[in-house]
Amino acid sequence: MKSDKQAEVVLIGINGYGESYLRLLLERTDASLIGVVEIAAEKSSFFGVLQERSIPIYKSIEAFYENHSADLAIISTPIHLHTKQAIYAMEQGSHVLCEKPLTGDPSDLPLWKKASEKNGKWAAVGFNWSFxxxxxxxxxxxxxxxxxxxxxxxxxxxxxxxxxxxxxxxxxxxxxxxxxxxxxxxxxxxxxxxxxxxxxxxxxxxxxxxxxxxxxxxxxxxxxxxxxxxxxxxxxxxxxxxxxxxxxxxxxxxxxxxxxxxxxxxxxxxxxxxxxxxxxxxxxxxxxxxxxxxxxVPHVDKLNWCLRAIHDSEATPPCxxxxxxxxxxxxxxxxxxxxxxxxxxxxxxxxxxxxxxxxxxxxxxxxxxxxxxxxxxxxxx
Structure with missing residues (x-):
């Protein structure tokens, strides 16, 4: 089933690689950035833009979900935070696009499977080439x-x-x-x-x-x-x-x-x-x-794919x-x-x-x- 409705997105981590996602999301017409999670948002070169657009900034993923829901949670944080944040986002009803690597701990793998299946949400992983x-x-x-x-x-x-x-x-x-x-x-x-x-x-x-x-x-x-x-x-x-x-x-x-x-x-x-x-x-x-x-080449394919998949079950992310x-x-x-x-x-x-x-x-x-x-x-x- 397809829909033209804007996808509501939360970006978790806006510094480092997260800035590339932030730049793209601020320009999209098929997605609405409804919040960001960042402990040092003031370090971002887009901090002023976020304030101008009244996009709320939270210190923790828990604080965001206390106030909002989101179709897609993009996780661009340090490796050791991926599993905990992805699982929490799925539990709150969001699909997930997590930057690579998935985790540094193989014992985390069953936790991802359980959270995805229990909550009926996919968790894409941003290996650029796959998309x-x-x-x-x-x-x-x-x-x-x-x-x-x-x-x-x-x-x-x-x-x-x-x-x-x-x-x-x-x-x-x-x-x-x-x-x-x-x-x-x-x-x-x-x-x-x-x-x-x-x-x-x-x-x-x-x-x-x-x-x-x-x-x-x-x-x-x-x-x-x-x-x-x-x-x-x-x-x-x-x-x-x-x-x-x-x-x-x-x-x-x-x-x-x-x-x-x-x-x-x-x-x-x-x-x-x-x-x-x-x-x-x-x-x-x-x-x-x-x-x-x-x-x-510079990649937006993984973001494009995930935004489509939110409203089109046939567009399930390939990775x-x-x-x-x-x-x-x-x-x-x-x-x-x-x-x-x-x-x-x-x-x-x-x-x-x-x-x-x-x-x-x-x-x-x-x-x-x-x-x-x-x-x-x-x-x-």
Whole structure:
């Protein structure tokens, strides 16, 4: 059933990434921002606009729901708050769009399922690529058997991050929050999480599922003074036998990626965000080609999808808590290995004092070579 009624939205967290949602919502005609939840709203560059428009500001999600109801609650807060806030919003009658990652704690997953089913509300998770037309089109072809059996999916992301990145909040790079809630913030759980999740999502047997993964083996490293890791080599296998290889690092001097190479029995799909005109390109063994477009663009798709789904039951978001669960489970496997995180050799460490960037001399070369060969590095750093 469809309706032209404006969706009433509450935005929980307006600083950091939440500001991108705030900017979009202030311009929408199909949604009404009826309130925001933020403990430091005065720090927002939109604070004056909120006051001018008389949009109420609350310090807590509980205070908002004491005064309002909402069709959609958008949660853009620190990782360790996601589960509690999402469940509370569903209990109050709201659908949820929660930023990735879903949670840092795999034991939270049954709580999301129970809250969603009990209250009859969906909980979408903001893995950007999953909502794009290009990814949706490609996945439909994969499910339809156009590419045949998946053989190996591999992804490389080299994104430098400075000290300011890790000092931007009290939870960046941390294992736990002050109250003991798991955060497990790392390169695989945050900045590059979209591209790790995408491998699971593309191999899901339905549009709203991800492929179960087993045999998670990892090499984890750090150059920054954090509690988790800023560089990873993760080799996995789906339950159907497809190999997955994920290589990512913040310990590099220059940005590159995401880049991926998805190999199937009938052809390959490649993507390189560094191309002049980035696009997912399929090349089949019979010589035919197909261009699926660029998923790596500024995204409003997840918001668009969720606003449609509020009034149209056929527009259910393609990535919800159950779709994102595989990512949480894999991160649980990695986080169980945090005691094995290795420090890079001192002789390879470098520091750019102008940008406050810590990087390692040969990380780019080692990970690029590993990606090209489709294997884990033959020698450790």
């Amino acid at each position: 794009t037309e290009s990814i949706q089109s490609l996945k439909k072809d994969i499910i339809a058997g156009v590419f045949g059996k998946a053989i190996q999916l591999k992804t490389l992301v080299l994104w430098p991050r400075t000290e300011d990145y890790f000092n931007r909040s009290t939870w960046a790079g941390k294992k736990y929050s002050p109250d003991g809630t798991l955060i497990m913030d790392s390169i695989a759980n945050n900045a590059t999480a979209h591209f790790l999740h995408n491998m699971f999502y593309m191999l899901g047997d339905r549009m709203e599922t991800s492929a179960p993964v087993k045999d998670v083996e990892a090499q984890l490293y750090r150059v920054n003074e954090i509690e988790t890791f800023d560089t990873c080599v993760v080799n996995m296998q789906t339950e159907k036998g497809t190999e997955l290889l994920f290589l990512a690092s913040h310990a590099v001097e220059k940005s590159e990626g995401p880049i991926f190479h998805y190999e199937f029995e009938k052809g390959v799909i490649t993507f390189n965000s560094e191309d002049e005109q980035p696009s997912m390109r399929a090349e089949f063994h019979d010589g035919t080609k197909k261009d699926y477009g660029n998923p790596h 919800d808590y159950s779709t994102a669960a595989v990512h949480v489970q894999v991160l649980g496997e990695l986080n169980a290995q945090l005691d094995l995180v290795k420090e890079f050799p001192e002789e390879l460490k470098r520091f750019d004092s102008a940008t406050k960037l810590h990087y390692v001399e040969n990380v780019r070369e080692v990970l690029t070579d590993s990606y090209q060969k489709g294997t884990v590095p033959s020698q450790p750093f």
